[in-house]
Amino acid sequence: MNFLDVDDLTTGELAAVLDRAAAIKADYREDGASDLLGGQTLGMIFEKPSTRTRVSFETGMTQLGGHAVFLGPDDIGLHGREPVKDIARALGRYVDFVMARVYDHADVVELGEYAEVPVINALTDDAHPCQTLADLLTIREHFDDPTVAWVGDGNNVCQSFVLGAAMSGLDLAVATPEGYGVDDGVLERAEGLGTAPATTTDPEVAIADADVVYTDVWVSMGQEDERAEKLDAFEGFQITPELLGDRALMHCLPAHRGEEVTDAVVESDNAIVWDQAENRLHAQKGLLAWLAEQE
Ligand code: CP
Ligand code: NVA
Numbered sequence: 036m037n038f039l040d041v042d043d044l045t046t047g048e049l050a051a052v053l054d055r056a057a058a059i060k061a062d063y064r065e066d067g068a069s070d071l072l073g074g075q076t077l078g079m080i081f082e083k084p085s086t087r088t089r090v091s092f093e094t095g096m097t098q099l100g101g102h103a104v105f106l107g108p109d110d111i112g113l114h115g116r117e118p119v120k121d122i123a124r125a126l127g128r129y130v131d132f133v134m135a136r137v138y139d140h141a142d143v144v145e146l147g148e149y150a151e152v153p154v155i156n157a158l159t160d161d162a163h164p165c166q167t168l169a170d171l172l173t174i175r176e177h178f179d180d181p182t183v184a185w186v187g188d189g190n191n192v193c194q195s196f197v198l199g200a201a202m203s204g205l206d207l208a209v210a211t212p213e214g215y216g217v218d219d220g221v222l223e224r225a226e227g228l229g230t231a232p233a234t235t236t237d238p239e240v241a242i243a244d245a246d247v248v249y250t251d252v253w254v255s256m257g258q259e260d261e262r263a264e265k266l267d268a269f270e271g272f273q274i275t276p277e278l279l280g281d282r283a284l285m286h287c288l289p290a291h292r293g294e295e296v297t298d299a300v301v302e303s304d305n306a307i308v309w310d311q312a313e314n315r316l317h318a319q320k321g322l323l324a325w326l327a328e329q330e
Contacts, residue, residue, distance in 0.1 A: 056321025070100035123149035210241035
């Protein structure tokens with residue numbers, strides 16, 4: 036099976052992956068590396084840059100006794116050298132899993148359709164489900180049934196988080212500027228999975244009852260041409276110490292200090308962003324181990 040967005044899993048499967056991740060994290064801290072995926076290889080396709088995703092997947096495979104192969108834009112050329120479906124079929128004959136970070140979500144769908152092995156979405160313009168796994172793991176480590184507010188762009192990270200929150204019964208409110216909200220289709224999927232979040236264009240309304248404020252960059256990779264327009268539209272959405280108060284801060288990183296966050300909130304004790312970053316490693320190991328056991 037593929038993991039192209041959080042709701043490719045059932046609610047029970049999502050809980051199982053997170054439990055597996057928590058167990059693998061505890062085992063790693065106790066005993067170090069294992070041989071759970073010994074002899075197995077992950078092919079990693081990157082059309083966009085990355086720090087956390089590349090290093091956590093590659094390190095994760097090493098810690099599970101396997102190996103990862105990095106394929107950057109100059110190596111694989113998703114739409115240049117050969118069609119996506121041919122890359123999928125060839126890679127699927129070599130590796131045990133494929134992960135891909137691409138622009139167009141349709142490309143991971145096509146990879147998933149044609150590869151004989153599980154395909155994992157490592158971020159598209161529409162979704163970032165691996166981030167959501169780490170976020171849910173982090174939330175359950177820090178809180179018991181918190182209320183969360185997303186403040187910022189209704190982007191890929193937000194959209195997968197909306198689905199994960201609905202599947203986890205997490206109370207979520209989303210504040211975005213007009214015109215930058217979560218896609219209606221994602222809200223409908225969330226509704227079908229549990230509850231769609233309350234949506235507003237006022238950050239103060241979203242955070243009123245929140246224990247945690249989650250934000251992400253306003254200008255995502257590939258949106259550089261929209262920069263001036265977006266900086267205008269997001270005025271008033273910056274997470275400052277005053278807006279955050281004593282709430283926890285989540286951010287998938289990288290953070291653009293001076294835009295969606297101030298330096299002070301990222302550097303404050305309220306920030307749990309480094310736990311999120313670390314949990315990418317454990318959450319993805321949980322996912323890989325779980326996927327390896329599926330038919
Ligand atoms: N959060 C995240 O996906 O980070 P990278 O872009 O550095 O991989
Ligand atoms: N929304 C951001 C997330 C980076 C991890 C982007 O797509 O660039």
